[in-house]
Amino acid sequence: MEIFTYMEKYDYEQLVFCQDKNSGLKAIIAIHDTTLGPALGGTRMWTYNSEEEAIEDALRLAKGMTYKNAAAGLNLGGGKTVIIGDPRKDKNTEMFRAFGRYIQGLNGRYITAEDVGTTVEDMDIIHMETDFVTGISPESGSSGNPSPVTAYGVYKGMKASALEAFGDDSLEGKTIAVQGVGNVAYSLCEYLHKEGAKLIVTDINKAAVDRAVKAFDARAVDPDDIYDVDCDIYAPCALGATVNDNTIPRLKAKVVAGSANNQLASTIHGDILHEKGIIYAPDYLINAGGVINVADELNGYNETRAMKKVDTIYDSILKVFEIAKRDNIPTYLAADRMAEERIESVRNSRSQFLLNGHHTLSRR
Ligand SMILES: NC(=O)C1=CN([C@@H]2O[C@H](COP(=O)(O)OP(=O)(O)OC[C@H]3O[C@@H](n4cnc5c(N)ncnc54)[C@H](O)[C@@H]3O)[C@@H](O)[C@H]2O)C=CC1
């Protein structure tokens, strides 16, 4: 990959490589756009096959955060970090402290939180070195783990999608295929099970599958079989790019609605879903609950206020479906236009985010 060519093409601001030999830290912070405010996005720890794969993931995820934060009405830009390593084996305190110091060095241009492979405990360690971290323990005045709130937002967005596809937003009796039953999806399954949905689950982690089968009377299938099952809704809740050339022809679902970031392998796959009449709930709209919740910390966390905002995901999804129908465009494009319009409307009055010296995080 020609990095500057890629950055120029999608207009990225900054890419930061962080290395600490002592702790084994190898992290990449990608800042896509800070027109609306400091870049807020989580830190993913994952075993990448190559450095190039890690860079590409950081870049794609950061751009997604720009759109997510803009579409959610937050005054925040988009960024994301990936740490190269196995979250089950390679973590240590020094690693997250070193990473915290790198974040501090960015002086507020980037604020982090959890993502795949990182936890509240990791954020607490980062917090030893910097205030620019959210999703830390509630005892510190923070909102804690964002995953259950992300799950609640996905649940609301899924109901809105069901209304569009089936004329009724009830999920009772609907068969929902859930890919990945990790932090977000486990909470999501709780809502779905409570409402009377029938669940089919898969995960590469057998323990996660067993837990979901036991708790929700779910049917388990092998990871690759999830695309072939008879279901009403496919909920991608693992990693990205699972809606692709190989999987779309196999999907029986009328709706794609889940928590994963970057669900479409490319925009072409959003076009294909549109042509096939499959309702796609744009990933960054439906999974914005977590970032809405942690962003509320920047004003001094208020759970009622944050959850009220998360509830608006239902209406945002319906609004995007409405625009898509009105303009006869795929739903991902309708969402992109909504986000881009918001960014453009402030771009002229403000170019790059600069910390103005007082930040509410430092007063927690
Ligand atoms: N945690 C949050 O608040 C938010 C998470 N997301 C996104 O939602 C997705 C899930 O996030 P979390 O639940 O936090 O992560 P997690 O790591 O707790 O869960 C992901 C699960 O997917 C499984 N998995 C990975 N590859 C798989 C495959 N090929 N087939 C089946 N299962 C597979 C993992 O074993 C794990 O159990 C990610 O894409 C994340 O970026 C998006 C917004 C917020």
Ligand SMILES: CC(C)CC(=O)C(=O)O
């Ligand atoms: C985990 C969230 C709090 C932020 C994020 O990175 C996301 O929404 O993908």
